Amino acid sequence: MSNKLHIVSLGCTKNLVDTEVMMGKLQNFELTNESEDADVIIVNTCGFIDAAKEESVNTVLSLHEQRKEDSVLVMAGCLSERYKEDLAVQIPEVDIFTGVGDYDHIDELLTEKKSRFSDEVYLIDGAQRVVTGSTYHAYIKLSEGCNQACSFCAIPSFKGKLNSRDLDSIAKEVEGLVAKGYYDFSFVSQDSSSYLRDQNIKDGLSLLIQRIELIEGVKSARILYLYPSTTTISLLKNIAKSEIFHNYFDMPIQHINDEMLGMMKRGFGKEKTLELLNFMRALPNSFVRTSFIVGHPNETQEMFDEICEFASNFGFDRINVFSYSDEETTPAYDMDNKISEEVIEERAEILGAITAKCMEKSLENEIGETIKLVIDGESDEHEYLLSARNLMWAPEIDGEIYVNDRTKDEDLEFGKIYKSRVTGLVVDTLIAIVDNA
Incomplete structure (x- = not known):
């Protein structure tokens, strides 16, 4: 089997963990952001509410339209589990269907090119994950x-x-x-x-x-x-x-x-x-x-x-x-x-x-406060601004903080905790200065 993988995780962070388990089982594949180059495409779907279901189905169909000939399209996760009796008929474009019980068997399903819905509850226990989105x-x-x-x-x-x-x-x-x-x-x-x-x-x-x-x-x-x-x-x-x-x-x-x-x-x-x-x-x-x-x-x-x-x-x-x-x-x-x-x-x-x-x-209420923050990388707003997060906040959902200055001359390291002072607010984003680099 060729070895380029494009994988999409939809829905909640719990789904993300399951996606990372599948990535851990497929580390012999080369990840690609270009779905049209992928030999295997996996969509880990969400089946919670109508909007999430619609997004999942649209994502699968869109990726099918873009994929190259002889690639394998996999529909996994909650939506697939919830409607397993219907989806195989309604979405024939998908090659493999699997639900929420076989994340750690994704390599076997690809080898066999076969759908599977195990009855057992999958609890990650010793599986190797490929953690995404952060180094810390x-x-x-x-x-x-x-x-x-x-x-x-x-x-x-x-x-x-x-x-x-x-x-x-x-x-x-x-x-x-x-x-x-x-x-x-x-x-x-x-x-x-x-x-x-x-x-x-x-x-x-x-x-x-x-x-x-x-x-x-x-x-x-x-x-x-x-x-x-x-x-x-x-x-x-x-x-x-x-x-x-x-x-x-x-x-x-x-x-x-x-x-x-x-x-x-x-x-x-x-x-x-x-x-x-x-x-x-x-x-x-x-x-x-x-x-x-x-x-x-x-x-x-x-x-x-x-x-x-x-x-x-x-x-x-x-x-x-x-x-x-x-x-x-x-x-x-x-x-x-x-x-x-x-x-x-x-x-x-x-x-x-x-x-x-x-x-x-x-x-x-944060303006003027001293907080611990972590530098995540360069911001999308401006080349001289760094994107950071209050260490207390949950990633992604609670916002970001722009760091635009510091009190020492050392370069700031990505993924490191710094004591910082919040100096202002621009629209819905805080501005902070690092006090000790």
Whole structure:
């Protein structure tokens, strides 16, 4: 088989880890950014909501149109898993279909040129990954699947129930990455605060924190995707006590109206959700990120107004806004009182404007502060500006910082941590000066 590979990872960072596993199994291939030169093209798809599904299908069809004769086109991941009975008929352009259970067998599937959908849950355990996008940061996957029953979410229907990785497996992966020079880690899963609950351990994340703190060379870490009803004040206190894990709290609450939270089957109502959020916000140097869904069936104008007022006043650092997507296999799909697409779009636009103001206020609060940042490379804005990230922030999603000066003459190194002072804000990007090079 010829050996040029073009691979595309769509959707979330959890998908990215799975893509990196496939790249690890195919290290005998030469990676190419030009799909028309590739002998093998792999698209790791997302099947979460309509927009993601459409992007996945369009990407596959577009790459098919561009590919050279005799190349192999592979459709992998969540969308392929979710609609495995239909896609082989609907998209004959694809040569190999595979889902979410065979990432570490991708080399075998290519050799056999055969589709496969294994029933086993795939948990990375000793597999060699090719970490992409950074020389110092890596995502670490805690588990697969989810035990929650949110009304709008189809993930459990094709990802299955929660399956947590063993703590030793995670620690070994982190140790191996540290040995390669990585020092900053984001721990991810569908429901990170439920980690190890499938093994009858209720405070798995606290055990994870303790274990990761023992690994020499880990300098920075954060946990993404906390779920309200499985997050405890005790866990938040343990994060706050850690010298490695930032007070970075990413909890998608989806709504704040008590009645709507019940319809969404979110487990906790408004009172307990607020208790957690207020505790996070009160911790020193905390960073609080959330997500809202607008347009869920039965969402009244009053319920939406409550979201807007809460988002405007709570003090979130970042907010994601999602438009409700009507997904088959979910309880919400069968609900009455669906909201029109026009109203959903209007509400998403209104709340989006509020979230932009929240982010602007959060960034303004950083001006004059001394922070730790990492230089990622040259910026796209100007040849004399460097692109950096606040070490606390999650990569990609929380923004970048432009470094335009320093107080010493040494060249700044990419991937190195510097103490820096934030001096200003241009539109939605902070400007900083490095105090000690």
